Amino acid sequence: MIQNILWLTLDSSPDDIAAMVADNEGLPRYFRVDTSLAANPDQDLMKLALKNRTAKDLLVQLTNLGFSLYYNAADESRFIRHDRIIHHxxxxxxxxxxxxxxxxxxxxxxxxxxxxxxxxxxxxxxxxxxxxxxxxxxxxxxxxxxxxxxxxxxxxxxxxxxxxxxxxxxxxxxxxxxxxxxxxxxxxxxxxxxxxxxxxxxxxxxxxxxxxxxxxxxxxxxxxxxxxxxxxxxxxxxxxxxxxxxxxxxxxxxxxxxxxxxxxxxxxxxxxxxxxxxxxxxxxxxxxxxxxxxxxxxxxxxxxxxxxxxxxxxxxxxxxxxxxxxxxxxxxxxxxxxxxxxxx
CATH class of the missing domain: 3.40.50.1820 (Alpha/Beta hydrolase fold, catalytic domain)
Structure with a gap:
C-alpha cells in the first residue's frame, strides 16, 4: 500500500529518496523533512539549503520529483506533490x-x-x-x-x-x-x-x-x-x-x-x-x-x-x-x- 507521507532527515541523501519511492511503489502525496539536526532547525529547508549542501541536494531532488515546500514549523519542512497543490x-x-x-x-x-x-x-x-x-x-x-x-x-x-x-x-x-x-x-x-x-x-x-x-x-x-x-x-x-x-x-x-x-x-x-x-x-x-x-x-x-x-x-x-x-x-x-x- 502506498504511504501518503514519507519522512526524510538531513542525514538522508538523494539516493535514499529514490529507494524510498521504490519501496513505496510510487510517490507519496507528501514528504516531510526533519530539520532537527540543523544548526538552525526552525529554518525552512530553502534557507538551510543556502548554507548546507546536504539540505540543498535534498531540496533539488524533491523539486525535480515535483514536490514544493508548502509549510514550515519547528524542526520540520513539509513538501506537497505537484498534482495535490490545487487541492490543498x-x-x-x-x-x-x-x-x-x-x-x-x-x-x-x-x-x-x-x-x-x-x-x-x-x-x-x-x-x-x-x-x-x-x-x-x-x-x-x-x-x-x-x-x-x-x-x-x-x-x-x-x-x-x-x-x-x-x-x-x-x-x-x-x-x-x-x-x-x-x-x-x-x-x-x-x-x-x-x-x-x-x-x-x-x-x-x-x-x-x-x-x-x-x-x-x-x-x-x-x-x-x-x-x-x-x-x-x-x-x-x-x-x-x-x-x-x-x-x-x-x-x-x-x-x-x-x-x-x-x-x-x-x-x-x-x-x-x-x-x-x-x-x-x-x-x-x-x-x-x-x-x-x-x-x-x-x-x-x-x-x-x-x-x-x-x-x-x-x-x-x-x-x-x-x-x-x-x-x-x-x-x-x-x-x-x-x-x-x-x-x-
Whole structure:
C-alpha cells in the first residue's frame, strides 16, 4: 500500500529518496523533512539549503520529483506533490484563484464597467516564504485604479522550481512555458481582445516572464529589471534562486540569448513597442544590456538614476511612476522613443 507521507532527515541523501519511492511503489502525496539536526532547525529547508549542501541536494531532488515546500514549523519542512497543490491551496479551494485546463493557477479581475477592451497580464516577482503563496506574490495589487477603464487584469502564478519557475520550463515541467502562453492566448480569445490591446507586466522574476512571453507570444510588455541570467545570483548570492543544480533545463542567459537573436533576425517593419524599466545602478543592468543588445533599436529602455537604487530589489519600488506610465502608454497605443532613455 502506498504511504501518503514519507519522512526524510538531513542525514538522508538523494539516493535514499529514490529507494524510498521504490519501496513505496510510487510517490507519496507528501514528504516531510526533519530539520532537527540543523544548526538552525526552525529554518525552512530553502534557507538551510543556502548554507548546507546536504539540505540543498535534498531540496533539488524533491523539486525535480515535483514536490514544493508548502509549510514550515519547528524542526520540520513539509513538501506537497505537484498534482495535490490545487487541492490543498486555500485560495484555489475557495475560488479566489482559478486553475486552467493545463493546471496553471491564475486570477482574473474584471474592470468596474464590466466591459473588456484591453488586458494587462501580471507576472509575480520572487518570494521566499515557505508557503505556496510565494508562487503568487501579489504584485501591484492596486493597479486597476491606475489603468484605462474597460481594462481587465490577468494575474498568473509561477508554480514550480524552488522559488518559482520564472515562467519558464523546468526539469519536472518541461512544457510549463507553453501552458502559460496558452492561458494568456485563451483569455485573449475568450474575451475577444485585440492582440495589440494586451500588455504583459512584471518585475524581477515577473519581468523575466513578461519579457520571455512577450517575445514568444508577440505581445507588448513592460519588464522591470528582468532577471535574464543566472550567473550573478549563482556567483554572488550563493545560488539564491536555485538554478545551478539541474532544476532548470537551460540557463536563462542561454534561453534569452537564443530567443533575442531569433527575434532580432525576423523581418519586422515596426518596433516591438515594448519597454524595459531598469537602472544602471542595478547589478542586473550590464547583464541585461549585453543580452538584449541585438534588440537595442526595437525596444525602449528606461534607465533610472534614482540614488535610492542600490541593488536589484530597489528598482521596482523606485520606478513605479515609470511602470504606470509605460503600461498606460502601451495600452493607449502610443509609443516610446526607441533605445535607452534616462529617467529620474
Amino acid at each position: 491551496w486555500p485560495a484555489v479551494k475557495d475560488g479566489t484563484f482559478k486553475v486552467s485546463d493545463d493546471g496553471i493557477v491564475h486570477q482574473f479581475e474584471l474592470p468596474e464597467s464590466g466591459r473588456i477592451d484591453q488586458l494587462v497580464v501580471i507576472l509575480s516577482p520572487i518570494n521566499s516564504k515557505p508557503r505556496l503563496i510565494r508562487y503568487f506574490r501579489p504584485s501591484f495589487a492596486t493597479l486597476m485604479k491606475y489603468i484605462p477603464r474597460n481594462t481587465a487584469i490577468l494575474r498568473i502564478a509561477d508554480v514550480g522550481g524552488v522559488k518559482g519557475a520564472f515562467y519558464l520550463d523546468t526539469r519536472f515541467m518541461p512544457d510549463n512555458s507553453s501552458k502559460i502562453r496558452r492561458l494568456i492566448q485563451s483569455t485573449v480569445n475568450e474575451q475577444s481582445i485585440d492582440a495589440d490591446n494586451v500588455v504583459l507586466f512584471g518585475a524581477s522574476k515577473g519581468g523575466t516572464g513578461a519579457l520571455y512571453h512577450g517575445l514568444t507570444g508577440g505581445w507588448k510588455f513592460v519588464a522591470v529589471d528582468p532577471i535574464i541570467s543566472d550567473s550573478w545570483y549563482e556567483q554572488y548570492e550563493n545560488d539564491y534562486h536555485f538554478t545551478a543544480d539541474g532544476v532548470f533545463l537551460r540557463s536563462k542567459q542561454e534561453i534569452f540569448a537564443e530567443l533575442i537573436g531569433q527575434v532580432a533576425a525576423e523581418p519586422r517593419g515596426d518596433s516591438l513597442n515594448s519597454v524595459i524599466v531598469t537602472s544602471s545602478r542595478s547589478p542586473q543592468y550590464p547583464i541585461t544590456s549585453e543580452i538584449i543588445y541585438p534588440l537595442r533599436n526595437d525596444l525602449s529602455v528606461l534607465d533610472s538614476g534614482n540614488p535610492n537604487i542600490l541593488k536589484h530589489p530597489d528598482v521596482a519600488p523606485s520606478t513605479i511612476y515609470a511602470q504606470v506610465m509605460a503600461i498606460n502608454t502601451l495600452l493607449l497605443g502610443f509609443g516610446f522613443p526607441l533605445g535607452e532613455s534616462a529617467i529620474p
